[in-house]
Structures are given as structure tokens and as C-alpha cells.
Amino acid sequence: xxxxxxxxFVSSAVMLAFTVSVLQRWLVRRKPHFLFWGIxxxxxxxxSLAEAYFAFGRWSAPxxxxxxxxxxxxxxxxxxxxxxxLLVRKRWVSVVTLLLILGSLAAAGLMVQAIxxxxxxxxxxxxxxxxxxRAVMPPIRDGGLVRLTxxxxxxxGLLTLVGGALWSAYLFLRKQVLPNRxxxxxxxxxxxxxxxxxxxxxxxxxxxxxxxGELVAGGLMYSGFLMAARPxxxxxxxxxxxTSVA
Amino acid sequence: xxxxxxxxxxxxxxxxxxxxxxxxxxxxxxxxxxxxxLPALLVxxxxxxxxxxxxxxxxxxxxxxxx
Numbered sequence: 001x002x003x004x005x006x007x008x009f010v011s012s013a014v015m016l017a018f019t020v021s022v023l024q025r026w027l028v029r030r031k032p033h034f035l036f037w038g039i040x041x042x043x044x045x046x047x048s049l050a051e052a053y054f055a056f057g058r059w060s061a062p063x064x065x066x067x068x069x070x071x072x073x074x075x076x077x078x079x080x081x082x083x084x085x086l087l088v089r090k091r092w093v094s095v096v097t098l099l100l101i102l103g104s105l106a107a108a109g110l111m112v113q114a115i116x117x118x119x120x121x122x123x124x125x126x127x128x129x130x131x132x133x134r135a136v137m138p139p140i141r142d143g144g145l146v147r148l149t150x151x152x153x154x155x156x157g158l159l160t161l162v163g164g165a166l167w168s169a170y171l172f173l174r175k176q177v178l179p180n181r182x183x184x185x186x187x188x189x190x191x192x193x194x195x196x197x198x199x200x201x202x203x204x205x206x207x208x209x210x211x212x213g214e215l216v217a218g219g220l221m222y223s224g225f226l227m228a229a230r231p232x233x234x235x236x237x238x239x240x241x242x243t244s245v246a
Numbered sequence: 247x248x249x250x251x252x253x254x255x256x257x258x259x260x261x262x263x264x265x266x267x268x269x270x271x272x273x274x275x276x277x278x279x280x281x282x283x284l285p286a287l288l289v290x291x292x293x294x295x296x297x298x299x300x301x302x303x304x305x306x307x308x309x310x311x312x313x
Contacts, residue, residue, distance in 0.1 A: 151306040162295045166288055166295070173273065173288075176272060182273065186287060
């Protein structure tokens, strides 16, 4: 097996552990940002698992559906929206939540339309799906409209996930408090940027680094989350809450 | 994705007494990492984020070839 066939399995394992860790926190705390992070990370995991499936060299329309919709289009936006829910507690965020859910459902509908017209016979075993999905997907004018939705979701995801982590790190740094959260947020931002870079290269026709980018992203974001989420003492919590932008 | 809901209970501190600041809650004083390196890293990452958003917007608007 080549490296590009092994990497999705490793990424899947890392992302699965990360997802379970976040969803466990949601089950205990019942905070909405944990739920959105958990759903977004589950989507990321689904995308990695789909890549792992394609590493066996078999075509499957449902697996391609999961790879594109969850792995390429939606996951960053859902993870980033969790960060927005944590950082901003204003009424307009509820409107954004509704728009995200409706937009995701619309993208799922468009993906059903695309998958019905997908050209599965163009799939070549042994070539990473990130390097050949364009040959499988129908053109935008012929049922591939879902491709136009990915930039919207990914721009929103980048702004909220990377922007949120950078903003949090900046606030803690400015207050000179909680160094673990400064470093944790820097790691999260770096991880999100690595997958953002790899995805952008893929969109521009260079899909070779996508799987490596996913593994780096999973490792960095999980490490950052563990570091930033380390239990704090009451004094630390009080200090941290004063840096909130809520 | 920082998580601000710490789980530990407040230490019992008698009224009127200053609560001792726990070790590790402050950025180390005079640290080059926190004073120079990390702020520079934040700026670099913000610039990269901006570039990625411009490229994604370019794809959306047709300025960047979509492949």
C-alpha cells in the first residue's frame, strides 16, 4: 500500500478519538458548542473513513456522497460554528445556526442530485479520490451545483474556526493569562489552516497533499483541544471569563 | 475551540483574603515565546487565513480557475 492509502486510516483513528472526546463532553455539559464541534468532527471522520474505503480501490456512490458532502463541503463550517457559539452569545447567532442547518440540508439535496449523475465508471482504482473526484462529479451545469456551495461553507468555516482560535489566543495573550489556552488555540488554528491549505490545493487541481493535510490537521487540532480544555481552577476560570467577547 | 468551562470547584478562601493565584495561570514573564514568537505566529496565520479566503472567493466569483 502507498502512503496515500495508509494515511486515511490513521486520520480516521485520530479523528474518531477526537470526535468521541468532544461528544463525551457534550453529553456531560450539554453546551451547544460541544454539539456543533462534535457533529463537525464526526463529518470530518466520515470523510476520512470514506477515503480509507476508497483506498481499497472499490467504487461506491454512497461512500462518495459521504466523502464529498461531509469531508469536502460541510465539516469546517460546523466545527467553526461551534467556535462562534462559544465566543459570541448574541441573538443573531441563532439566525446563523438556522442558516447553517438549512444550507447544509440544501447542499445534501444538491449532492443527491449530483450523485444520481455521477460517472462512477470514471473512477480509477489506486488513485486517491481527491485526485480524481472532478472526473466523477457531473459538471456544474449538469447537476453538479453542489460544487458551488463548498466555497461558501469553507469560507465560513475558515473564518469562524481559524479566526475564532486566533482571536481567543490573542485575547489570552493580551491578558497574559492561561498560557495553555494560548498554545492550544494556536495549535487548533494551525491544524485548521493545514487542512484549509490542502483543500485549496485540491480545488486548484493538486490533490496529492490532502490526506497528509488531514492527518496533520487532526493531530494538531486534537492536541490543541486537549491542551486548551485542560480543567481550570476557579481563579483561572474567572480570569478567562473576563476575556470573553460575549 | 478553546473550552472555558472549567470543572473544578472554587477553593475555600476566607472572606477578605486575597485568593492565591495558581501556578501556570499566567504567561511566563519575559518569555520570548509568548512576547515575540506566538504574536508573530498569530499574524502569519491570520495572513494565511486571509489568502485562503481570497482564493476561495476567487473560485466562487470565477477569478480563479476551478478544476
